[in-house]
Amino acid sequence: MDASQLVRGVLDGAILAVLATEDGYGYQIVRRLRAAGLEDVGDASVYGTLRRLYQAGRLSSYLAPSDEGPARRYYAINDAGREMLSDSAKGWATFRDAIDGVFHSKRGTAV
Amino acid sequence: MTTAAPTTTSAAFLARVAAALEDLTPAEREDLLVDVRGTVAELVATGEPPEDRLGRPELFAAELRTAAGFPPAAAETGTGPERQSRWWRWWPLSGFLIGYAVCVPGVGDGVAGVLVPRINGHAWLAVLAIVVSTALATAVGMAATRWRYLLPVAVAGSVTLLAVAAAHISDAVRLVR
Numbered sequence: 001m002d003a004s005q006l007v008r009g010v011l012d013g014a015i016l017a018v019l020a021t022e023d024g025y026g027y028q029i030v031r032r033l034r035a036a037g038l039e040d041v042g043d044a045s046v047y048g049t050l051r052r053l054y055q056a057g058r059l060s061s062y063l064a065p066s067d068e069g070p071a072r073r074y075y076a077i078n079d080a081g082r083e084m085l086s087d088s089a090k091g092w093a094t095f096r097d098a099i100d101g102v103f104h105s106k107r108g109t110a111v
Numbered sequence: 112m113t114t115a116a117p118t119t120t121s122a123a124f125l126a127r128v129a130a131a132l133e134d135l136t137p138a139e140r141e142d143l144l145v146d147v148r149g150t151v152a153e154l155v156a157t158g159e160p161p162e163d164r165l166g167r168p169e170l171f172a173a174e175l176r177t178a179a180g181f182p183p184a185a186a187e188t189g190t191g192p193e194r195q196s197r198w199w200r201w202w203p204l205s206g207f208l209i210g211y212a213v214c215v216p217g218v219g220d221g222v223a224g225v226l227v228p229r230i231n232g233h234a235w236l237a238v239l240a241i242v243v244s245t246a247l248a249t250a251v252g253m254a255a256t257r258w259r260y261l262l263p264v265a266v267a268g269s270v271t272l273l274a275v276a277a278a279h280i281s282d283a284v285r286l287v288r
Contacts, residue, residue: 011178026146027153043164044171047146048178055180069152073145 007041011049013088014038016058016081025064025072026050050075058084121151124161127168132176134184143175206248206266210241213270230274231281240277244270 058081063071214228214237228237
């Protein structure tokens with residue numbers, strides 16, 4: 001199964017979850033997601049999603065200087081973002097249980 | 112501060128991503144590019160070419176805009192940003208041809224008399240007008256690809272004005288002598 005297809009559907013929630021722990025900038029958020037096991041996550045998908053979440057009012061942002069070059073844009077989760085994260089987590093749990101149920105019933109049943 | 116100078120590769124990568132986002136407004140494009148610029152700077156600092164990590168700039172830009180909620184670029188229909196960004200390349204040629212057409216007299220002795228452009232008999236004035244026309248068309252074409260349909264008129268008008276002004280100056284110089 002191509003994990004990148006699965007990741008795409010839950011990327012909004014995953015990014016919000018990463019930012020709920022600590023503010024971060026684009027590249028750093030990608031690294032945190034990969035370190036958490038989402039190795040197939042694409043940089044462009046993450047940056048695009050960050051922009052969309054920010055536009056939707058789920059994140060706030062601020063600039064901070066960087067040693068490597070241009071100033072970095074840090075993202076921080078806000079109340080609307082936390083609410084969305086909570087909904088995403090519930091939605092994911094429901095979905096996971098449903099899929100688990102389907103897989104397990106398939107395994108034990110001769111079709 | 113240990114700032115790594117961007118390599119040509121990183122500048123080229125960013126330029127190609129920006130070109131693929133050319134149909135967005137400057138504010139939208141800049142908004143998308145801020146995070147990319149930071150990443151490219153960080154990759155350069157670690158010595159990794161951006162393309163190795165981020166892939167082909169056009170594909171990167173396509174994924175970026177889709178994830179951000181923008182419609183995909185219409186590159187495959189021939190009206191997308193990649194094609195639009197190449198439009199300015201025609202402007203030097205059109206500037207040259209318009210300048211030449213305005214200045215060439217079509218009268219004179221032999222082939223050279225007909226083909227060598229002149230303003231009031233001065234080839235150097237005509238050459239100057241053509242050079243200015245070419246440079247102007249290039250600059251205008253690069254700066255404003257969105258209004259490209261109106262630009263031939265602007266360029267032709269500028270060159271005509273320039274040629275008329277040059278003719279008057281030439282007359283004045285002759286009178287003084």
